[in-house]
Amino acid sequence: MDASNEQMSDQSPHELLYTVNRRWDCLQAIVKEPQEKRTLVETLSMPRSTLDTVVRELEGADLVTYHDGVWQPTVAGEATAAVYSDTVDSIRSITTAGQVLSPLSGDHGVPTVAVEGADSFPAEEPVPDAVLTEFLDRIADADRIRGVAPRALSGYTDRVFRTAADNDTVLEMTLADSVFERLSTLNPETVADRLQRPLFSVYRAPVDVEFGLWIGDNPNHIGLIVYADRGVHGVVINRTPAAIEWATGRYRSIQAAAEELTPADVPEA
Known part of the structure; x- marks a missing residue:
């Protein structure tokens, strides 16, 4: 078992969610379009040294992988990104609706x-x-x-x-x-x-x-x-x-x- 798979197996769902939340901009960019590192630096307006840390963290969580010179999502990464995006949209709609519904009683x-x-x-x-x-x-x-x-x-x-x-x-x-x-x-x-x-x-x-x-x-x-x-x-x-x-x-x-x-x-x- 390599280091990335071992890290993935040790991650709880809460830890994985924490990683996705912290590194969402990068994961979203890679899911949208696999990119070379230099292109990612421009896309995210991020220093190369910082990007190295981010993609390695995503790679360690088995969300992205480096192949043929580009960073691309894994199957798990693509699915996780879709679920995360849907969840954020749901929470946003619930929060906005909650503000409208706030005058209602507890029952x-x-x-x-x-x-x-x-x-x-x-x-x-x-x-x-x-x-x-x-x-x-x-x-x-x-x-x-x-x-x-x-x-x-x-x-x-x-x-x-x-x-x-x-x-x-x-x-x-x-x-x-x-x-x-x-x-x-x-x-x-x-x-x-x-x-x-x-x-x-x-x-x-x-x-x-x-x-x-x-x-x-x-x-x-x-x-x-x-x-x-x-x-x-x-x-x-x-x-x-x-x-x-x-x-x-x-x-x-x-x-x-x-x-x-x-x-x-x-x-x-």
């Missing part, structure tokens, strides 16, 4: 699959509610939207229905009891009109989530709306099959206790 019910691989859109001053255009844009693009609204947002509820109507999007909304009561009290004629539209189905139900939730079909995705004390804290959107499966199950559990609304349920003005 929020949002699993890892809902945030891993997600795109996050934090609200920004001076108009934090403007982030809801992310939701409106996806209503316009989708064939169908199923949503749960635990809270009403002044000025946006009607835009949701108008955007769906303008784009022939099938809209199925489940409202918390308090949301329906508020909307039908503030503007009963508009609510009654919405309930008569053929592409719209509106339900009321006990909603036990503290975030808004929607599921979009074609393109398939899910979205979470996180509320602030006033308005919106941000939006998280995820297209992964695992996130869609979770959101669909969550939606169906709420729908199981839902009651479809008709114009007769709206109090007279």
Whole structure:
């Protein structure tokens, strides 16, 4: 057994990860394109003496090898680089989503699959509610939207229905009891009109989530709306099959206790 293989066999996964993290720029460059040492010096803007130390460390971990005058990745090195890159991307998306989800309580019910691989859109001053255009844009693009609204947002509820109507999007909304009561009290004629539209189905139900939730079909995705004390804290959107499966199950559990609304349920003005 040579020295490099012996070092590799002695490395724990944590030690290997430490090496990859410290020497990532060099490993990434070699995986992207095998290079001569002098080319690597230019690519990395690194002194030759420092580069010697770096590539020998990567070689000792069996991540790169020197062959035919160039440094190139081993099979393990190429695979490790791919896994490391994916992991960094996942952590980055989770961290960003975590910032958006920070107002939620400890018993929020949002699993890892809902945030891993997600795109996050934090609200920004001076108009934090403007982030809801992310939701409106996806209503316009989708064939169908199923949503749960635990809270009403002044000025946006009607835009949701108008955007769906303008784009022939099938809209199925489940409202918390308090949301329906508020909307039908503030503007009963508009609510009654919405309930008569053929592409719209509106339900009321006990909603036990503290975030808004929607599921979009074609393109398939899910979205979470996180509320602030006033308005919106941000939006998280995820297209992964695992996130869609979770959101669909969550939606169906709420729908199981839902009651479809008709114009007769709206109090007279």
